[in-house]
Amino acid sequence: xxxxxxxxxxxxxxxxxxxxxxxxxxxxxxxxxxxxxxxxxxxxxxxxxxxxxxxxxxxxxxxxxxxxxxxxxxxxxxxxxxxxxxxxxxxxxxxxxxxxxxxxxxxxxxxxxxxxxxxxxxxxxxxxxxxxxxxxxxxxxxxxxxxxxxxxxxxxxxxxxxxxxxxxxxxxxxxxxxxxxxxxxxxxxxxxxxxxxxxxxxxxxxxxxxxxxxxxxxxxxxxxxxxxxxxxxxxxxxxxxxxxxxxxxxxxxxxxxxxxxxxxxxxxxxxxxxxxxxxxxxxxxxxxxxxxxxxxxxxxxxxxxxxxxxxxxxxxxxxxxxxxxxxxxxxxxxxxxxxxxxxxxxxxxxxxxxxxxxxxxxxxxxxxxxxxxxxxxxxxx
Numbered sequence: 296x297x298x299x300x301x302x303x304x305x306x307x308x309x310x311x312x313x314x315x316x317x318x319x320x321x322x323x324x325x326x327x328x329x330x331x332x333x334x335x336x337x338x339x340x341x342x343x344x345x346x347x348x349x350x351x352x353x354x355x356x357x358x359x360x361x362x363x364x365x366x367x368x369x370x371x372x373x374x375x376x377x378x379x380x381x382x383x384x385x386x387x388x389x390x391x392x393x394x395x396x397x398x399x400x401x402x403x404x405x406x407x408x409x410x411x412x413x414x415x416x417x418x419x420x421x422x423x424x425x426x427x428x429x430x431x432x433x434x435x436x437x438x439x440x441x442x443x444x445x446x447x448x449x450x451x452x453x454x455x456x457x458x459x460x461x462x463x464x465x466x467x468x469x470x471x472x473x474x475x476x477x478x479x480x481x482x483x484x485x486x487x488x489x490x491x492x493x494x495x496x497x498x499x500x501x502x503x504x505x506x507x508x509x510x511x512x513x514x515x516x517x518x519x520x521x522x523x524x525x526x527x528x529x530x531x532x533x534x535x536x537x538x539x540x541x542x543x544x545x546x547x548x549x550x551x552x553x554x555x556x557x558x559x560x561x562x563x564x565x566x567x568x569x570x571x572x573x574x575x576x577x578x579x580x581x582x583x584x585x586x587x588x589x590x591x592x593x594x595x596x597x598x599x600x601x602x603x604x605x606x607x608x609x610x611x612x613x614x615x616x617x618x619x620x621x622x623x624x625x626x627x628x629x630x631x632x633x634x635x636x637x638x639x640x641x642x643x644x645x646x647x648x649x650x651x652x653x654x655x656x657x658x659x660x661x662x663x664x665x666x667x668x669x670x671x672x673x674x675x676x
Contacts (some may be wrong), residue, residue: 336372339598341540341615344533349376350475350485353543370611395439405429406497412439415496417486429475466506474498480532481508482539517585526587533598534589540615541583541592547617549580552593556580557675559621565629569638572671573628573645574621576664582617591615594624603627642668 334345342362346353356362359375368374397408405425409416418440420429431437466477474494478485487509489498500506517538519531526534547555553571560570577595578584590597591614596604601614604623607630612619628641631649635641643652646664657665 334374334376336368336370336374338370338611340368340370341537341613342368344536345374345376348479350478351377352484353540357543367613367616397437397439399431399433399435399437401433403431403433405431406499408437408439410497414440416498417496429473466508468500468502468504468506470502472500474500477506477508480528482532482535483508517587519587521587524587526589530589531587534585534587537589537591537615538583538585541585544615546583552580552582552617552621555617555621556593556625559618559625560628563622563625563629565625565632566672568672568675569632569642569668570625570628571675572668573642574624575671575675576668582620592617592620594620594627596620596623596627600627639665639669 342353342356346356355377356374359377395412405416405419409419422438422440474488475485478488491507491509517531517534519526556570556574557567560567574580574593578593580593582593585591586595588597596614601612601623604626605612607626608622612623614620614623631641631644635644640652642665643657643661647658647661
């Protein structure tokens, strides 16, 4: 495919394979949401990503903002981010007396400060409006709640978090890691990790320690390997977060997705039989699917390809949204068909990547993919 920002690479997916266009130099960044504040949605954000960074859940954010569909947020939208402390026991937290003021010195952590004053990490975070990372700076003045009052709300979320978790992964602690960072990486909560590993209120961990990280079933469903390939932890974590978002949102049926694909293809000047055949090969028309490569939804589009598709159509596309996912896949197909010398080469580009096909020719598995798609096309004509 000819596109000045894109190079192509092969990426395996859960039901076949998908186009993976690595858009060079295009990365979405987002600051951490403050736990007790509002958050403005930025490019690349999803509710699950915001929830993971904030130490809360998709359901809690959806309730706090009256979201009927958690996959439908827009850039610039201001969200209210609820916290465990405010959601679980607002009255006791509000009434908790401040027993001391403390000025942060070099080497301090919230865990050490909490232990020193006989309180908990959760209480210090809540009393000072710290975000999920619990970042503090030298010279910062902290309010230290009384231990007796603060301990009650901190203990309540742990059983709920463990009760909700029906899967788990093992994680070996590396230099510089915190429980908060590990929980966010796996789509879990700090409370769940603390409870599952018998950690105290300081949540102290050591390098080389193996932790059990409880995760929801939806988050645990995406592994890190497929067809002999192992994907980076960050990619798999993003895939799990996207799958959690998809499974917590209303999802069209396979018949509804097929109808969307046919209608969108006709509207965008793409052969509906081709678009349906690609989608059937990639996902079987299922939308709540994500591959280890973080290929999302019915059309199995990775975020970098989604960004390129957004440029093609002139607006930002949200790949977890069923309509936008279809538009992204069809827009990519339209570009491939427009630039390829023939249809088999265009189909191969969706699987192997147009640049790779041009440089290397079709790999054996690509030839099988093309044959499958062309066979499927006869069903949808």
